[in-house]
Amino acid sequence: MIKAVTGTKDTLPGEINKWKYLENIVHDVFSHFNYKEIRTPVFEETILFARGIGEETDIVGKEMYSFLDRSETNLTLKPEMTASVVRAYIEHSLGNQQPLNKLFYISPMFRQERPQAGRLRQFHQFGGEALGSTSPYLDAEMIQMSFHILKQLGLNDLTVKINTLGVPASREIYKQKLKSFLQDKKHLLSADSKKRFDTNILRIFDSKVDEDQQLLKEAPTLLEYLDDDSRNDFDLLMKAISSAGIPFEIDPKLVRGLDYYTKTTFEIISGKVGSQSALCGGGRYDLLIEELGGKPTPGVGFAAGIERILLACENEKSFTLPDDSLDLYIVKLDKELSNVIFDSASFFRRVNYTVDYDYLDRSVKAQMREANKMNARFVLFIGGDEFKSGFCNLKNMISGEQYQVPVNQLDQILNYFKNAS
RNA sequence: GUGAGCGUAGCUCAGUUGGUUAGAGCACCAGGUUGUGGCCCUGGGGGUCGUGGGUUCAAUUCCCAUCGCUCACCCCA
Incomplete structure (x- = not known):
């Protein structure tokens, strides 16, 4: 049997709804802060990450999926997003179109580490980047957005840690x-x-x-040796997130591993995900854009690990999914009526009802069990004597009540639906 | 890269002090009278006991190797 590669995972239908739930919240929060989505390729030229993240870092030194393609170009599956966003920012002169660009993303990332709880080789992050301003209020915004998203997901066991690294x-x-x-x-x-x-x-x-x-x-x-500018920005940042009602602690030990960070760094950790407890982390990178060949431009951003967050949600039972039950299940009483079933299913689907029926020619009992399993709110029986005389039965699966309705007036059934719901 | 633990049905796990057709619960399928669910009852399908080698009359059970999974270190989201 061929299996998924070490450190990668399939997301099966039973789990996908959690991802969508999270993604919806992410889109929602970012758009309220007026961040625009950006998508970049999954691979880039290796040099981008080597230069952006830092040759000496573990990520570049031993974790990247790098390979030569058929034309001998050295490519790397992106191990993080900031370098890619900055590359796109420079390449498309986004800074010339407007002085401040507020961007967000949701994307897979790749790092060849040993898998463990909350750590995969292909993993997924969402994050935000604001390019073009040194305002510490943007730093505050990053913390605010990430905290807000985690809160919206119902997480409680959270600690926000902040620090400042000052200028080089x-x-x-x-x-x-x-x-x-x-x-x-x-x-x-x-x-x-x-x-x-x-x-x-x-x-x-x-x-x-x-x-x-x-x-x-x-x-x-480090705080004892801070320059005045960094100290001042750090003070403003703390005031801002305090008045935003976000509890935080200063952690002088919070030293981000990537080379590009300056001034603010922050991290939000959860007590519910094992040893890889950082759900998200970020900070300011005022020198990175210049380093990658752009005009000197300040920036700040964060990234959050989706698998870790979902793990924390699971362990805190932090949210319940909205149900995805059927509006209607159509039961076929006579096998010859498949075409009629098909047409009526089409009718209801066209007007946005969630409808399914049996494709396996199973017994009525089996069809009913199926309808029950899928949480159908209503069942429509088509066939038999009453169908010949122009009627079919509609059953309310919650109350158990059943009504006879004219088969050539399916819209009347729709009315019944609307009244019932 | 280092260390530890674990690999028996789709899932969660029993079991074999080495010995004939390997079990349970859940899930799945079919029935429980003519065309109707959720409970219950009956029956059924599904396992090369991770893989390869060794010891033995005999291995899923012992030994070795290998692969995989999990957790931790490291590092990071």
Whole structure:
């Protein structure tokens, strides 16, 4: 048997309604904030991600699905969306058409990691990007939108964490301070953190090892070395999300792994999804667009993992799906009447009723069981003596009541429907 | 890439201290009198016991390998 590739999943009919439910909320919230949807190809030239995300990151270093196509072009299935959005923004000069572009997306992403709870190799994200303004109110908007979507899905076990990384200059000064602070304690660090010491020292804060965290307790914090501009924006951001009624905590340890972040970073985590608890994360990237060859343009955005969110929803039983029951099931009493059944089903479907009937020539009892299983509100019986004399029976499946109606006046049945519902 | 656990019907799981036709519940199908559901009853279909090799008179049960799944580390959404 050929099976789906490791880390990929089929979404079967029983589950698709949850996705649609979520997608509807996503569309709804983004459009209320006046964000416009953008779609980009699933693959791009590899160099886009290498340059945008950072050569040194794990994503670029060991997780990308990269391959040469038949004309020897080095392509990569997109591991995240921001680089693609920025590429499209530059390529189509969106910045010249209007000074601020507010965009959102829902799209599959690909990273070759070891699958675990809330982590797949093909996974799906929705997210927003605002390109063209340094206003911290846009940062606030990102947090607001993502929080709002999660709330609309009925999630409660949420923690919003925010931090600011400042501008590169102040961050460099801080990195030096941190380095000298840890220098003589380096031998006490875990193996992973020793590596981080050289590659990306800020990530040591991410360590789950207790000893590492103990050592860091006395460490200087980034906030102490912030430039005035970043500090001011951070203050405005906190005020804004406070007045939006969003509870948050400042987490100086929140250091995004992608190279392009500046100033604000944030994350919303759930206590209901296992160890991959970040449902969404994002931040400001004021230097990325320039880095990718565009005019210097500030930007801010976030991405959210749909599988993780759905997992949290499942575990919190956070919402119930609207029912997708049938309005009408047509029961065929005589096998010869298939064409009549077909025509009447067409009639009801044309006027937007959800209708189904039996295609397997099964017994009336089996047809009734089917109607019941599909939660049909009404059953129409066609056939037998009453059909010959121009009538058929309509049964209300909830009350059990049954009425005889003229078969050449199906519109009268429609009236009955409307009155009954 | 590292580590741990698990692989028996569509699903959730029993079971075999190695021994003839491998079980249950749910789901599915058909019946329970002539053309009518939800409950109930009866019957039925469906499993190379993940795959390959080894030990044995005999393996689904023991051993080895392999593949897959799950969770965690790492990293991230």
